[in-house]
Amino acid sequence: WRRLSGGLKRTSSALGTAVADLVTKRKLDRAMLEDIEDVLLRADLGTEVAARISAAVGHGRYDKAISADEVKTVVATEVEKVLSAVAKPLVIDTTHKPFVILVVGVNGSGKTTTIGKLASTFSAEGRKVMLAAGDTFRAAAIEQLKVWGERNKVPVIAGAQGSDSASLAFTAVTAARDDNRDVLLIDTAGRLQNKTELMVELEKVVRVIKKVDATAPHAVLLVLDATVGQNALSQVEAFHRTAGVTGLVMTKLDGTARGGILVALSEKYKLPVHFIGVGEGIDDLAPFTARDFAQAIAG
Numbered sequence: 245w246r247r248l249s250g251g252l253k254r255t256s257s258a259l260g261t262a263v264a265d266l267v268t269k270r271k272l273d274r275a276m277l278e279d280i281e282d283v284l285l286r287a288d289l290g291t292e293v294a295a296r297i298s299a300a301v302g303h304g305r306y307d308k309a310i311s312a313d314e315v316k317t318v319v320a321t322e323v324e325k326v327l328s329a330v331a332k333p334l335v336i337d338t339t340h341k342p343f344v345i346l347v348v349g350v351n352g353s354g355k356t357t358t359i360g361k362l363a364s365t366f367s368a369e370g371r372k373v374m375l376a377a378g379d380t381f382r383a384a385a386i387e388q389l390k391v392w393g394e395r396n397k398v399p400v401i402a403g404a405q406g407s408d409s410a411s412l413a414f415t416a417v418t419a420a421r422d423d424n425r426d427v428l429l430i431d432t433a434g435r436l437q438n439k440t441e442l443m444v445e446l447e448k449v450v451r452v453i454k455k456v457d458a459t460a461p462h463a464v465l466l467v468l469d470a471t472v473g474q475n476a477l478s479q480v481e482a483f484h485r486t487a488g489v490t491g492l493v494m495t496k497l498d499g500t501a502r503g504g505i506l507v508a509l510s511e512k513y514k515l516p517v518h519f520i521g522v523g524e525g526i527d528d529l530a531p532f533t534a535r536d537f538a539q540a541i542a543g
């Protein structure tokens with residue numbers, strides 16, 4: 245979390261500087277509130293949240309001087325309210341063996357890295373983990389997952405590049421069941437060049453997994469790169485429709501000016517947020533907590 249507040253410095257200081265500029269030597273009026281709302285929109289918080297914060301700032305303060313700290317406190321409070329509703333841990337239901345987690349998202353969002361970090365987290369909790377290299381489209385993705393498997397000392401089910409990802413998923417769920425694994429993490433392809441094909445493939449992966457275990461996948465995690473800002477909204481839309489996303493992981497929150505997008509997403513889709521990625525290392529994954537994130541954003 246120290247890494248997060250450091251990482252979100254770029255988000256919070258942009259916000260803080262703009263707010264400080266606005267409130268000095270002025271009394272609060274309608275124009276100032278509109279300016280504050282603009283600053284919040286530029287911080288990617290979304291129209292609803294920005295409007296709500298601006299209204300809360302104005303409440304009972306018209307024609308009075310207001311400090312930047314007062315504004316920040318309101319921002320932190322309102323953001324925390326939004327995030328409290330979605331900050332939920334990923335619960336591994338041990339009645340499912342394996343508990344199958346499908347990891348989806350566009351290429352480069354941090355899927356493979358997140359799987360590596362999750363494998364480490366789950367192993368540390370004493371769970372028997374298995375990985376499946378379901379992004380069969382890219383040789384590099386398969387290799388990268390194997391490296392994470394070695395690092396975590398967990399087996400990786402992988403096929404040749406270009407092989408069918410659905411049949412790989414079938415093989416992996418069967419292997420994890422036969423090997424008594426607690427958790428199976430399945431990587432998937434995320435090429436956006438052909439979105440329709442990708443979504444058809446993802447639907448097929450889900451369908452085939454159900455042939456082995458009708459209750460699976462037990463979690464569908466969408467990995468989102470914070471640095472893409474507003475684009476994250478359309479990614480949620482597309483993947484949720486296709487794969488039934490059950491929770492989010494937001495990566496690259498270290499050093500982005502666009503961390504506010506998580507607030508806009510949470511307000512709009514209300515999907516559980518489980519983890520955040522704050523670096524490339526194996527330990528750079530943190531459970532998501534509303535208060536810390538809100539404080540980090542408000543600065």
Ligand code: GDP
Pocket residue numbers: 349350351352353354355356357358385388434495496497498520521522523524528
């Ligand atoms: P995938 O294509 O979705 O599997 O994405 P990768 O896991 O290969 O990640 C893409 C790049 O983002 C890699 O260089 C990762 O090291 C990097 N990355 C992933 N998560 C984070 C994060 O939380 N912070 C930072 N700074 N980099 C990350």
